[in-house]
Amino acid sequence: MFALDIIALYKSLSEEKREFVLSKQIFRSGTSIGANVAEASNAQSDADFLAKMYIALKEAGETQYWLELLFESDYIDKARFDQLKGECYELVKLLTSTTKTLKERMSMTKKKLQTQNSKLYEYR
Numbered sequence: 001m002f003a004l005d006i007i008a009l010y011k012s013l014s015e016e017k018r019e020f021v022l023s024k025q026i027f028r029s030g031t032s033i034g035a036n037v038a039e040a041s042n043a044q045s046d047a048d049f050l051a052k053m054y055i056a057l058k059e060a061g062e063t064q065y066w067l068e069l070l071f072e073s074d075y076i077d078k079a080r081f082d083q084l085k086g087e088c089y090e091l092v093k094l095l096t097s098t099t100k101t102l103k104e105r106m107s108m109t110k111k112k113l114q115t116q117n118s119k120l121y122e123y124r
Contacts, residue, residue, distance in 0.1 A: 006084075060095060
């Protein structure tokens with residue numbers, strides 16, 4: 001699970017490298033992805049679900065940024081960077097696909113309702 005890998009990275013950075021600022025940033029964004037997906041599972045509507053998934057996607061993008069920064073500043077080695085970057089990239093792809101599909105579905109539903117409403121209006 002990605003969040004557990006991020007927690008392990010946070011522990012390593014803060015305990016072994018004594019790095020507290022960047023480690024806290026990646027901890028927050030990296031664990032927030034799953035938290036927002038979990039929150040989306042209890043959404044009150046499609047719009048609420050979509051909003052939570054967009055937040056998760058934004059957090060994944062931020063996590064990618066912190067990973068790049070940690071790697072470029074030599075806080076994490078290439079193997080760990082590649083592993084976490086790959087996991088994060090897969091999450092970004094999944095979240096992008098989910099948000100795109102739902103947004104398209106919501107748009108089609110809205111158009112369908114508009115068409116039905118205009119037909120009802122014509123009958124009056």
